[in-house]
Amino acid sequence: MxxxxxxxxxxxxxxxxxxxxxxxxxxxxxxxxxxxxxxxxxxxxxxxxxxxxxxxxxxxxxxxxxxxxxxxxxxxxxxxxxxxxxxxxxxxxxxxxxxxGEQGGISKSVDWQGGGSFTYCELTQHNANIIDKIEKASTTESLKLIWHEIEKTGFISYKINPETINENIHEFEALTIEEKKQLLIAILDKNQLYVNYSEIEDGDYQIPEDDKKLNKQFYGEV
The missing domain is CATH 3.40.50.150 (Vaccinia Virus protein VP39)
Structure with a gap:
């Protein structure tokens, strides 16, 4: 400039x-x-x-x-x-x-009298659900079960080879609970915290039909 x-x-x-x-x-x-x-x-x-x-x-x-x-x-x-x-x-x-019809801010200058509506929505969680489970876990056994769940259903960062963790499970067990949690959260793909719109028809996610319809309306597909 x-x-x-x-x-x-x-x-x-x-x-x-x-x-x-x-x-x-x-x-x-x-x-x-x-x-x-x-x-x-x-x-x-x-x-x-x-x-x-x-x-x-x-x-x-x-x-x-x-x-x-x-x-x-x-x-x-x-x-x-x-x-x-x-x-x-x-x-x-x-x-x-x-x-x-609250009268604070610019309400009086624009003659605001109230009315209208809005729709509140939340994203459907995927890896974010797993993070919630990790944060609530309190034992090594529960965290190991979560790890096996991640192997089967979670999206793992492309930088991580799951076999490396399985081969070194004793090192994982030697970590403190907080260190185990940090490790499990770190290996998750943060781009998959929520279900992508392109995947709402995937039966594994069990997206309700009403939610599918709302998404399609939002994107102008119905």
């Missing part, structure tokens, strides 16, 4: 700041502390510049749910993605209150 100077500067008086964003969160979830929320006014300005009504907003890191809340109030479609365990406590709760 060299010495190119920015054409505009957005001051907090116009676009908000983190303190304002935290106050917006407190209005919907009083006891929740979020370290880096974005104010609704900031997202409103960005969405107004880059989109129009019914456009799709995609946020891979939805965090406190500001993007969804603002998109909803501005009559945009949106997809929010989050893997942290506060998704029900904060972004989901926030969107429900937006639908109920």
């Amino acid at each position: 060299g010495n190119v100077r920015p054409a505009t500067i957005w001051l907090h008086q116009e676009a908000g700041n983190n303190d304002e964003a935290n106050k917006e969160i407190k209005q919907v979830v009083e006891d929740f502390n979020f370290s880096t929320p974005k104010p609704e006014r900031l997202l409103q300005r960005i969405f107004a510049i880059g989109s129009t009504e019914k456009d799709l907003i995609l946020d891979f890191y939805s965090g406190s749910g500001t993007s969804g809340a603002v998109a909803h109030k501005m009559k945009r479609k949106y997809i929010m993605i989050e893997q942290m365990d506060y998704i029900h406590e904060l972004p989901e709760t926030r969107l429900k209150k937006v639908i109920d």
Whole structure:
């Protein structure tokens, strides 16, 4: 970029700041502390510049749910993605209150009166299920059983030769429980934590028909 100077500067008086964003969160979830929320006014300005009504907003890191809340109030479609365990406590709760007509953030400036809906979905787990089992295991025997399950049904990293582990099972047994857990998690293919869309017809995953239909609707195949 060299010495190119920015054409505009957005001051907090116009676009908000983190303190304002935290106050917006407190209005919907009083006891929740979020370290880096974005104010609704900031997202409103960005969405107004880059989109129009019914456009799709995609946020891979939805965090406190500001993007969804603002998109909803501005009559945009949106997809929010989050893997942290506060998704029900904060972004989901926030969107429900937006639908109920909460009057924080940009609500008054866009004359928000509530309404609309959203669909909440979770990815079907594959290797992520195995990681859950590993983390809950407390004995060497249970971890060895999980290893045999991984051999049969889990996706193992291409860097790992399962026979090497079987041939050195005594070394595995000599590890501490935590070391065993770390090893088993490390050998799993992290690209296979969840079932891929291309595999939903695979009978081994036992995907319910309603879930298949929802996925196909999402991708415009029905």
